[in-house]
Amino acid sequence: xxxxxxxxxxxxxxxxxxxxxxxxxxxxxxxxxxxxxxxxxxxxxxxxxxxxxxxxxxxxxxxxxxxxxxxxxxxxxxxxxxxxxxxxxxxxxxxxxxxxxxxxxxxxxxxxxxxxxxxxxxxxxxxxxxxxxxxxxxxxxxxxxxxxxxxxxxxxxxxxxxxxxxxxxxxxxxxxxxxxxxxxxxxxxxxxxxxxxxxxxxxxxxxxxxxxxxxxxxxxxxxxxxxxxxxxxxxxxxxxxxxxxxxxxxxxxxxxxxxxxxxxxxxxxxxxxxxxxxxxxxxxxxxxxxxxxxxxxxxxxxxxxxxxxxxxxxxxxxxxxxxxxxxx
Numbered sequence: 001x002x003x004x005x006x007x008x009x010x011x012x013x014x015x016x017x018x019x020x021x022x023x024x025x026x027x028x029x030x031x032x033x034x035x036x037x038x039x040x041x042x043x044x045x046x047x048x049x050x051x052x053x054x055x056x057x058x059x060x061x062x063x064x065x066x067x068x069x070x071x072x073x074x075x076x077x078x079x080x081x082x083x084x085x086x087x088x089x090x091x092x093x094x095x096x097x098x099x100x101x102x103x104x105x106x107x108x109x110x111x112x113x114x115x116x117x118x119x120x121x122x123x124x125x126x127x128x129x130x131x132x133x134x135x136x137x138x139x140x141x142x143x144x145x146x147x148x149x150x151x152x153x154x155x156x157x158x159x160x161x162x163x164x165x166x167x168x169x170x171x172x173x174x175x176x177x178x179x180x181x182x183x184x185x186x187x188x189x190x191x192x193x194x195x196x197x198x199x200x201x202x203x204x205x206x207x208x209x210x211x212x213x214x215x216x217x218x219x220x221x222x223x224x225x226x227x228x229x230x231x232x233x234x235x236x237x238x239x240x241x242x243x244x245x246x247x248x249x250x251x252x253x254x255x256x257x258x259x260x261x262x263x264x265x266x267x268x269x270x271x272x273x274x275x276x277x278x279x280x281x282x283x284x285x286x287x288x289x290x291x292x293x294x295x296x297x298x299x300x301x302x303x304x305x306x307x308x309x310x311x312x313x314x315x316x317x318x319x320x321x322x323x324x325x326x327x328x
Contacts, residue, residue, distance in 0.1 A: 064307060070300035077296030089301035102280040109196055110260040116200040118252055121207025128212055146205040154269030157198045161185045185271055188278040195270055195279050207252050214248040250321050254314055261310045282306045
């Protein structure tokens with residue numbers, strides 16, 4: 001009996017050790033299977049993302065890098081005579097009054113877009129939910145400017161702003177307000193505002209669609225609970241709609257800022273930066289230096305400066321938005 005007990009006591013540690021080794025082996029196998037599964041999932045993700053990353057890298061990252069590279073040279077963009085000048089183009093850019101005027105006009109367009117396009121888009125989106133017959137018709141009318149070609153809009157408003165036969169001056173003349181008549185696109189004091197008004201008219205419907213999609217996603221239960229509590233329309237907008245629209249508002253603001261900083265086509269069609277550079281934007285000035293004056297190096301420095309400015313402004317907006325979310 002004593003020998004049997006002694007044998008049992010010696011066998012138990014061996015069994016425990018065997019069980020421990022078996023569990024360790026099974027744990028290792030589980031870890032290996034999990035890591036293998038993660039690797040397979042990663043390969044699948046990379047496989048799906050690879051085409052988009054390739055296109056993004058080729059047309060965005062590579063292009064930004066080459067723009068900075070060309071900005072270090074004095075080059076016409078046509079011949080092979082590239083003279084390395086280092087940062088001389090950027091030094092020249094700092095003392096270029098036309099560039100500073102174009103930057104000022106860009107930030108003026110940014111401010112006007114934020115203060116005009118976004119509120120107009122939100123108002124139109126809210127109007128689409130009003131209980132009025134024929135809202136589908138108004139939805140089409142509201143969105144029509146964004147569907148039109150930019151060139152067509154530019155030509156249309158050139159005739160509207162015409163100093164002799166334009167619609168605006170004709171209406172002012174009929175109202176007896178001849179002193180308010182101007183050559184809207186031909187005078188330095190009014191040209192930039194006339195173009196900004198046209199830009200805002202064209203792009204407000206785009207933000208209307210964004211806000212409308214966001215409003216549709218707000219649960220109806222919240223509005224029903226507010227109705228039970230006796231909240232009026234303004235209280236519901238202030239306490240439900242507006243807070244839940246903040247992510248869309250931030251996204252719209254970022255899109256508006258980036259779009260305004262790199263805006264080009266409508267200005268080029270309507271004024272080409274004139275008169276006397278009063279409507280010049282960084283993009284139109286870059287185009288003029290690159291493809292009119294054949295100064296590829298200097299035009300690249302303007303283009304890369306546009307990228308840096310847009311990147312810094314966007315990063316600041318995202319930083320403050322993240323802080324706002326953290327505070328809430």
